Amino acid sequence: MLTRYIKVNSLNLEPEKIEETAKILKEGGLVAFPTETVYGLGADAFNPQAVRNIFKAKGRPQDNPLIIHIWSNEQLDKLVKNIPQKAHVLMNNFWPGPLTVVLPKKEGVMSEATSGLDTVGVRMPDHPVALKLFQRSGVAVAAPSANISGKPSPTGGLHVLKDLAGKIDVVLDGGSAKVGVESTVVDCTGEIPVILRPGGVTKEEMEEVVGEVLLDPALHRKTFKPKSPGMKYSHYAPDGIMYLVVGKSIKSLAEKLADISMKRYQAGYKVALLAFEDTLALIGEKPYIKLSLGSRDNLSITAAKIYGLLRQCDRLKIDFIIAEGCPRKGMGLAVMNRLEKASGGKIIRLQD
Ligand code: TXA
Numbered sequence: 192m193l194t195r196y197i198k199v200n201s202l203n204l205e206p207e208k209i210e211e212t213a214k215i216l217k218e219g220g221l222v223a224f225p226t227e228t229v230y231g232l233g234a235d236a237f238n239p240q241a242v243r244n245i246f247k248a249k250g251r252p253q254d255n256p257l258i259i260h261i262w263s264n265e266q267l268d269k270l271v272k273n274i275p276q277k278a279h280v281l282m283n284n285f286w287p288g289p290l291t292v293v294l295p296k297k298e299g300v301m302s303e304a305t306s307g308l309d310t311v312g313v314r315m316p317d318h319p320v321a322l323k324l325f326q327r328s329g330v331a332v333a334a335p336s337a338n339i340s341g342k343p344s345p346t347g348g349l350h351v352l353k354d355l356a357g358k359i360d361v362v363l364d365g366g367s368a369k370v371g372v373e374s375t376v377v378d379c380t381g382e383i384p385v386i387l388r389p390g391g392v393t394k395e396e397m398e399e400v401v402g403e404v405l406l407d408p409a410l411h412r413k414t415f416k417p418k419s420p421g422m423k424y425s426h427y428a429p430d431g432i433m434y435l436v437v438g439k440s441i442k443s444l445a446e447k448l449a450d451i452s453m454k455r456y457q458a459g460y461k462v463a464l465l466a467f468e469d470t471l472a473l474i475g476e477k478p479y480i481k482l483s484l485g486s487r488d489n490l491s492i493t494a495a496k497i498y499g500l501l502r503q504c505d506r507l508k509i510d511f512i513i514a515e516g517c518p519r520k521g522m523g524l525a526v527m528n529r530l531e532k533a534s535g536g537k538i539i540r541l542q543d
């Protein structure tokens with residue numbers, strides 16, 4: 192299959208390009224599109240063959256449900272049975288935006304998209320190209336992130352092309368994704384909302400508008416069966432072996448990170464150290480590659496660059512990635528979740 196690569200200006204939205212792509216989507220094609228979080232790989236959510244093709248193109252396990260993307264609240268009627276009060280509040284406050292709300296699904300929503308669950312995750316992304324594309328296609332759009340299953344998510348059109356060229360119909364490139372990590376997935380089927388996957392809307396921001404919000408225990412304890420099926424698979428993994436180092440003291444972190452990196456480097460491996468600016472400053476000049484996670488005081492910027500950095504390590508054919516962790520507060524929760532997954536759980540915890 193020949194994949195068309197179409198660049199589109201997010202400001203004037205170049206209607207002919209959107210129209211052409213919307214038609215492909217409507218007719219059952221696979222279209223990668225930009226969102227504010229990461230790029231999505233979309234298909235008509237009510238076309239079973241098109242949805243099956245998404246799983247095939249990504250190599251995605253069948254039991255991992257897709258998020259259904261909408262451009263208008265009116266579409267909810269066809270997708271969900273009822274909307275509890277707290278779900279309403281969350282949608283009103285954070286849509287369009289990086290929040291996926293899991294609700295009881297309506298009969299008629301295909302099990303191909305929801306992997307047989309009786310719930311469905313719905314999201315209205317905050318990106319003019321995505322919203323216009325959906326609206327012009329007239330369909331609800333089932334879409335996972337547009338990467339090969341298990342690899343770091345795509346935050347630019349060229350990331351998608353690298354993973355999926357030849358496997359999908361179109362890549363609509365609308366520039367780089369500004370949030371950089373996926374949406375927060377929140378289960379609203381119970382009394383208290385439960386975060387199944389931390390993401391672009393923080394727990395703290397949600398608590399300000401709905402009161403108590405819980406974290407799925409699977410997010411901190413490996414022994415629990417996660418409720419979000421996608422959370423059990425290996426994810427966001429770079430080609431190299433990755434270690435995540437966590438601790439409180441920046442001095443101890445710097446020493447440990449530098450020590451591990453140097454040992455691997457001296458053993459002849461290609462090493463990349465991923466750390467915050469102040470840590471890198473303490474470590475100073477080194478012969479291996481050093482990449483900045485930005486300032487630990489602005490983890491939104493870290494989130495925006497994290498997948499790009501992991502992909503950069505792949506391009507540089509890095510054997511070992513040694514990464515610094517951060518506190519799980521605000522955006523730190525989503526950043527740490529991605530780093531932990533990317534490292535495959537190889538975490539070194541410092542005592543002080
Ligand atoms: O920001 C995002 O959410 C991006 C963009 C493209 O919208 N999409 C995305 O999709 O990250 P994906 O498929 O890579 O991740 C969807 C996550 C998975 O962990 C999946 O298991 C979970 O959402 N999920 C989807 N439907 C669910 C449901 N009904 N119940 C529980 N978890 C669900």
Ligand code: MG
Binds near residue numbers: 335336344
């Ligand atoms: Mg994904």
